[in-house]
Amino acid sequence: xxxxxxxxxxGEQCETVIxxxxxxxxxxxxxxxxxxxxxxxxxxxYDLDKNPGIKAKGKFTSxxxxxxxxxxxxxxxxxxxxxxxxxxxxxxxxxxCSSCIFLLENLHKINEGxxxxxxxxxxxxxxxxxxxxxxxxxxxxxxxxxxxxxxxITLEKSSSRQSPKARVNRRxxxxxxxxxxxxSNIMMLSFxxxxxxxxxxxxxxxxxPWIIFGLSLPVLLFSASDFFVSGFKGLRQxxxxxxxxxxxxxxxxYGRSYYEIISGTGAGYLDSGTGIVFFMLxxxxxxxxxxxxxxxxxxxxxxxxxxxxVKQKDLTEKNIPVTDLQKGNTIIIRNEDxxxxxxxxxxxxxxxxxxxxxxxxxxxxxRSGELIYAGGKQTGPAIELEVVNEVSQSYITELWNNSxxxxxxxxxxxxxxxxxxxxxxxLFSVAIAAVIFWWFVNPANIWPALTSVLIVACPCxxxxxxxxxFGNMVRIFGKNKLYLKxxxxxxxxxxxxxxxxDKTGTMTEPNKVDFRYFGKNxxxxxxxxxxxxxxxxxxxxxxxxxxxxxxxxxxxxxxxGFREHSGKGLEAVIDDTTVLVGSDExxxxxxxxxxxxxxxxxxxxxxxxxxxxxxxxxNHYREGLAETIAGLRKAGYHLCVLSGxxxxxxxxxxxxxxxxxxxxxxQMPQDKLNYIKHLQSKNHKVLMIGDGLNDAGALMQADAGxxxxxxxxxxxxxxxAILDGSRVTxxxxxxxxxxxxKKIVTGSFILSIIYNIVGLSFAVSAQLSPMVAxxxxxxxxxxxxxxxxxxxxxxxxxxxx
Amino acid sequence: MSVLxxxxxxxxxxxxxxxxxxxxxxxxxxxxxxYTPSVxxxxxxxLKEMNQSNK
Numbered sequence: 098x099x100x101x102x103x104x105x106x107x108g109e110q111c112e113t114v115i116x117x118x119x120x121x122x123x124x125x126x127x128x129x130x131x132x133x134x135x136x137x138x139x140x141x142x143y144d145l146d147k148n149p150g151i152k153a154k155g156k157f158t159s160x161x162x163x164x165x166x167x168x169x170x171x172x173x174x175x176x177x178x179x180x181x182x183x184x185x186x187x188x189x190x191x192x193x194c195s196s197c198i199f200l201l202e203n204l205h206k207i208n209e210g211x212x213x214x215x216x217x218x219x220x221x222x223x224x225x226x227x228x229x230x231x232x233x234x235x236x237x238x239x240x241x242x243x244x245x246x247x248x249x250i251t252l253e254k255s256s257s258r259q260s261p262k263a264r265v266n267r268r269x270x271x272x273x274x275x276x277x278x279x280x281s282n283i284m285m286l287s288f289x290x291x292x293x294x295x296x297x298x299x300x301x302x303x304x305x306p307w308i309i310f311g312l313s314l315p316v317l318l319f320s321a322s323d324f325f326v327s328g329f330k331g332l333r334q335x336x337x338x339x340x341x342x343x344x345x346x347x348x349x350x351y352g353r354s355y356y357e358i359i360s361g362t363g364a365g366y367l368d369s370g371t372g373i374v375f376f377m378l379x380x381x382x383x384x385x386x387x388x389x390x391x392x393x394x395x396x397x398x399x400x401x402x403x404x405x406x407v408k409q410k411d412l413t414e415k416n417i418p419v420t421d422l423q424k425g426n427t428i429i430i431r432n433e434d435x436x437x438x439x440x441x442x443x444x445x446x447x448x449x450x451x452x453x454x455x456x457x458x459x460x461x462x463x464r465s466g467e468l469i470y471a472g473g474k475q476t477g478p479a480i481e482l483e484v485v486n487e488v489s490q491s492y493i494t495e496l497w498n499n500s501x502x503x504x505x506x507x508x509x510x511x512x513x514x515x516x517x518x519x520x521x522x523x524l525f526s527v528a529i530a531a532v533i534f535w536w537f538v539n540p541a542n543i544w545p546a547l548t549s550v551l552i553v554a555c556p557c558x559x560x561x562x563x564x565x566x567f568g569n570m571v572r573i574f575g576k577n578k579l580y581l582k583x584x585x586x587x588x589x590x591x592x593x594x595x596x597x598x599d600k601t602g603t604m605t606e607p608n609k610v611d612f613r614y615f616g617k618n619x620x621x622x623x624x625x626x627x628x629x630x631x632x633x634x635x636x637x638x639x640x641x642x643x644x645x646x647x648x649x650x651x652x653x654x655x656x657x658g659f660r661e662h663s664g665k666g667l668e669a670v671i672d673d674t675t676v677l678v679g680s681d682e683x684x685x686x687x688x689x690x691x692x693x694x695x696x697x698x699x700x701x702x703x704x705x706x707x708x709x710x711x712x713x714x715x716n717h718y719r720e721g722l723a724e725t726i727a728g729l730r731k732a733g734y735h736l737c738v739l740s741g742x743x744x745x746x747x748x749x750x751x752x753x754x755x756x757x758x759x760x761x762x763x764q765m766p767q768d769k770l771n772y773i774k775h776l777q778s779k780n781h782k783v784l785m786i787g788d789g790l791n792d793a794g795a796l797m798q799a800d801a802g803x804x805x806x807x808x809x810x811x812x813x814x815x816x817x818a819i820l821d822g823s824r825v826t827x828x829x830x831x832x833x834x835x836x837x838x839k840k841i842v843t844g845s846f847i848l849s850i851i852y853n854i855v856g857l858s859f860a861v862s863a864q865l866s867p868m869v870a871x872x873x874x875x876x877x878x879x880x881x882x883x884x885x886x887x888x889x890x891x892x893x894x895x896x897x898x
Numbered sequence: 899m900s901v902l903x904x905x906x907x908x909x910x911x912x913x914x915x916x917x918x919x920x921x922x923x924x925x926x927x928x929x930x931x932x933y934t935p936s937v938x939x940x941x942x943x944x945l946k947e948m949n950q951s952n953k
Contacts, residue, residue, distance in 0.1 A: 141941070195937040202938065218934040270924045278917040282910065301902060308906070 106131050107245075108148025130244050137206045142196050149196035151245030162242070164404025164416035165235035165250075173403070174250060175234065182212060183234065184226045187241065187248035192221045200244065208232055208240060250403050269385070273378045276320035279312045280371040284871070286312075287368045291868040306358040306365065313367045317351055321374045339517045339560055342524070347374065349551040366552055366867050369874040373557045376878045380561050384568035384584050397472065397494050397790060400453060401437050405430075408481065419488050431479045438471050439491040440482035447480050448636065449473035455601055455741050455789045462680075472790055495767075497793075511588055512839065513563045516846060524554050531861040542863040549860035553870060558849030558881050566842050566885040570834070573893040578821035579803070579831055586817045589801040590835035592782050596729060596828075597773065597795070599787035600740035600750070603805045603825065605716035612645045616702070616710010623704055630669045630676050633659050638700055639667065642678070642712065666701075677703040684708060716746065721826040723753045728829040730755060735781065739764050739772060741791055770794035786828070790814055803828075830896045837892040845885045852877040 103110060105120040106127035115122045118135075122128040127150060134142055142149060164170055177184040192201070198216045201223045205211040210232025214225045223246075227237055241248055286305050321344075328344035331337060347370065354365025404416045408427040419437040422428070427443065430436055436449070447463040454472040463469055469482060471491035488494060528550045535542040567584035574581055581587065598604055619627070628646045631639040633656070658670040666679010677684050684703040700712040729736060737759040738750055744762040751760075761772060769787075773795045776783050785792070785799035788807065793814035796802030804816035805825055813819050820828075856873050859865045923929065 145941075195940070198934060198937050199941050202941075216934055217931045218937065219931055267924050267929070270929055271921060274917060274920045274924065278913060282913055286906070300900070304903065304906075308910075 103148060104150075105143065105148065106150035108150070133207065133244070134200070137203075139200060139203055139206055142200050145196040145199055146194045149194050151191050162235050162238050163406060163414075164402075164418075165238055166233065167404065167416050167418075170404055170416075170418055171234055178229070181228055181230065182226055183229045184224070185234065185237075186222055186224045187238075187250070188220075188222055189241070189246040189248055190221055191246050192216065192218060192223075197246070201246065204240070207244075208236075211237065251401060269378070269382050272320040272323070273375070273382060276316050276371060276375040276378055279316045279320075280368070280375040283309050283312050283368045283371050287364065287867070287871065290364045291871070303361070309365070309367050310355065310358050313351065313354070313371055316371045316374050317347070320378060321347055324374075324377070337514075337518055337521060339513060339563075342517060342521045343373075343377065343557060343560060346551055346554075346557070349548055353548040353552065364867055366870050368867070369552070369870045372871075372874055373878070376875075376882075377557050377560055377564075380564035380568070380882075384564040384571070397497060397793075400435070400472070400790070401488070402435055405437055422484055422488055424484055424487060426484045428482050428484060429479055430475045430482060432475060432477060434475055436469050436471055436473045436475065436482065438484050438488045439486040440469050440471075440484045442467055442469055443481045443483050445478060445480035447473075447475055448477045450476050452602070453790055455791050511563075511585065513559065513842070517559055520559060524550070527554070527857060527861065534861070535863065545865075546861055546863040549863065549865035550857060553856035553860045553865055553873065554853050558852060558877055559846060561878055562845035562849060562881050562885050563842050565882050566838060566845065566889055569886050569889045570838050570893075573834070573889065573898055574818075574831065577827065577831070577898050578824045579827075580819045582817050586801055587835050587838050589782075589817065590784065590832060591839050593734075593784040593801055593832070595735040595737065595776055595781040596784045596786065597737040597739055597776070597799070599769075599785075599789070599792050599795075599805075600738060600742065600746065601716060602788040602807060602822075603786055604718055604722055604738075606719050606822075611715045611717050612641055612712055613715065614710060614712050617707075619702075619709060623709070626671050626674075626676055626704070627678065627702065629656060629671070630659070630667055630678055633669070634661050634667055636661070636667075638714070639678075641714070642700060645712075674705050675703075677701070718749070718753070719826055725826045725829050726753050729832075730757075732829065732832075734832075735759075737761070737772075737776070739769050739787075739795070741765070766791040766794050770798050773798040784832075786820070786825070788813070788822075827898075830898055834893060834896050834898055837896075838889065841885055841888045841892065844888065845881050848884060849877060849881055852881075 102114060102121040104123035104127055106122055109123050113123075115125065115128050117128060117131070120131065122131065130150060134140055165174075171178075175183050175185045189197075189201070192198070198218055201216045202214055204214045204225065208231075210228050210230075212226045212228060214223055216223045223241075225237060227234075232240075238248055238250070286309055289301070289305060324340045324344045324347060327338065328341035331341050350366050350370040350373075354367045354370060357363035357365045401419060403418060405419050405422060406414050406429040407417050407422070408429055409415055414429065422438055428437075428440065430447075435453075442463055442465050444465070446465075447469060448460040449463055449469055450460045451470070451473050453474065454470065460476050461473075468485070471486075471488070471494055486492070489497075528547055531546045531550055532543050535546050564584070567587050570587055571581050571584050574587075624646050628643050631642040631646075633639075656669050656671050658668070660668045662668060662679070662683060666677065666683035668678075668683070669676045678700060680699075681701060684701040699714070702709045702711065726736065735758075736754055738754060739761050740746070741764055742762060744760070747760060747762070751758075754760075761768070764772070769792060773783050773785060777798075777800070783799045784801045784803065785795045786803045786805060787796055788805040792804075796804060796814060796816045801818070802816040803818045803820050804813040805820050805822050806813045807822035852873065856865075856870075856877075859869055
């Protein structure tokens with residue numbers, strides 16, 4: 098078989114080649130996009146990256162975005178609107194290369210109604226401003242969809258337009274900038290004091306401290322304010338968090354320094370004081386690395402469409418927001434549309450893809466009168482449905498009415514907090530001991546000794562070691578495609594003792610199924626027939642069959658009388674022989690040979706009057722899964738498997754997980770959540786690994802919830818971490834790495850305690866000079882940062898991460 | 899030695915300029931997206947148009 102050329106636009110292998118300008122295209126859609134770009138001189142698109150295009154999905158019905166003409170809905174999407182300009186930001190999950198940026202920023206060349214457009218690659222967003230008199234919002238969306246970047250316009254996007262992330266990030270940068278400026282200048286201005294041995298002129302000697310005084314104010318009032326706020330909040334709840342002792346140390350340092358400067362008795366410790374603030378802010382910023390593209394807070398709203406077409410009583414169609422959908426409404430769902438509420442099929446045949454709900458990739462065929470659950474995606478011609486449940490009361494969305502989604506997940510107390518409390522208590526004991534000592538020996542030293550103790554023994558090294566260790570680990574995890582919501586998750590991962598797996602989509606490979614044949618042997622000729630027949634149909638199972646059958650030579654027999662029976666199968670006549678492929682019904686299967694389970698994924702074959710056998714579609718477990726599970730079992734984790742399916746796979750699973758694991762089948766979303774609760778009530782720390790919307794409750798309830806994402810554009814439910822599907826088998830390494838994090842932090846604590854003992858020995862003797870403080874403070878901070886970064890990198894490399 | 903007063907004043911002003919420049923760059927959103935601009939600058943907008951005018 099000749100290798101067919103690659104499509105110039107999307108790079109896919111062409112089945113039927115359309116050639117124009119010496120360039121090959123796999124379909125009419127791709128060609129159309131090329132022609133459009135050619136016309137508008139945007140063909141640099143193809144020069145920047147090879148085959149950058151996204152396969153055109155063919156003609157989409159123009160009514161699909163009809164709801165965007167609705168003024169009320171428009172208001173929810175656009176950011177700014179006037180007579181001549183409308184601004185809007187879209188999320189485009191398909192954005193993947195530099196060509197995409199080029200094309201999206203040149204929309205104004207394609208349609209003059211677009212004023213300007215700006216892409217943000219990391220957030221996968223494009224900001225478009227257009228002239229509403231020349232082009233409507235709907236036309237803009239249709240243009241984007243046409244060139245392959247269909248915006249995801251969802252319920253969630255409309256309710257919160259701007260992400261607060263960017264604002265928080267900016268505020269952090271302002272604080273670091275100001276603190277860095279003040280710290281470095283104070284350091285410079287402090288040198289004369291340290292090295293002059295007192296013989297600088299009187300004027301200068303009075304001048305320096307006052308400049309330092311002025312420079313330190315913005316750090317105290319602006320940069321350090323978070324520590325005060327957080328520490329105070331903790332105290333009000335009668336709880337000493339790590340910020341409280343830091344706030345105290347800052348106050349004492351500044352208080353004593355200001356007293357010395359105002360009374361003219363010394364230069365103070367402001368260089369150290371601003372330095373710790375700067376280092377701690379950098380630590381926090383380092384730790385709070387966020388993944389812009391990923392969202393950890395999603396619920397069904399970010400997946401469901403904003404509008405839906407309703408067929409009214411007088412048979413006219415109208416677009417309404419899905420939230421206004423009521424029981425009894427008749428809705429029209431087109432190809433690739435998502436069913437927003439539980440509904441009964443009234444007209445047409447539905448091929449519903451529930452992959453978002455349960456991770457199952459093969460579409461399910463549903464016949465008239467049967468129920469379709471919310472969250473399914475239609476793949477095929479338009480269908481009509483009657484709504485039986487409102488959006489918020491549907492099978493899958495009901496889960497979000499559970500109280501678990503309303504309360505903030507209360508993470509376990511970090512092991513750093515007990516440390517910091519211990520630290521604070523010992524610090525006060527040392528201080529009191531010093532006071533008592535000097536009370537008897539030399540009362541004049543009480544005050545200097547007390548303040549020095551508090552200044553030098555700032556718990557900043559505690560904070561720094563934790564923030565830098567976990568911050569660096571978040572990066573290492575990220576490099577290995579496990580994206581954590583925040584650094585606190587590492588500690589949760591380190592403490593789990595029970596791991597609960599979802600089956601479909603998590604342990605099994607999506608887009609990859611075992612398509613096995615059971616029955617009488619098929620001759621090559623018969624195989625070739627089957628392939629040709631299945632080639633005629635676009636049903637997912639037919640496509641799967643055509644792709645699986647290995648035929649020696651592609652013969653072209655004369656196929657007559659090809660008929661596709663919706664929801665049942667295919668019928669064709671080849672060389673006077675009738676070939677039947679499909680469900681039990683089409684082959685009139687007698688009950689004794691009926692296979693009772695996996696009805697939707699079984700394909701019968703009958704050639705002539707001879708029933709040959711059937712193909713069975715079953716899940717394909719990920720490569721290397723067995724080894725990973727074996728490793729986890731050896732490490733002593735208690736394993737559980739939850740599945741929404743029946744127990745037909747139980748034997749397969751037992752060969753991987755062993756008999757000691759728990760198996761639960763036919764689990765409803767709520768059951769999964771309850772099961773996690775049940776485990777937790779027995780004092781287990783639970784890690785849940787799942788992928789679909791039906792796992793959302795369990796992910797939320799678990800001590801740590803990891804959502805598996807099988808392709809980057811796909812939706813993931815609310816969770817603590819997102820794991821790329823290809824790395825599921827590395828979970829044992831991730832867990833071991835998380836555990837090593839705690840050891841590294843403990844090690845760095847010991848290091849910082851040694852520094853503190855050195856510092857304190859100066860302090861209690863009331864001899865802490867500003868210079869010693871100024872050397873000790875950055876030296877300890879920097880060495881701790883280096884230590885933890887190095888250690889976590891070594892530890893990661895040791896685990897092949 | 900009194901020249902130091904002036905020098906310190908100048909140095910503070912220079913340093914202050916950099917601080918203001920940094921704050922301004924954050925304010926105008928230059929740190930919001932640290933990837934796209936690096937790609938954007940490589941686009942040769944008029945590549946095709948130039949080729950055509952040369953013909």
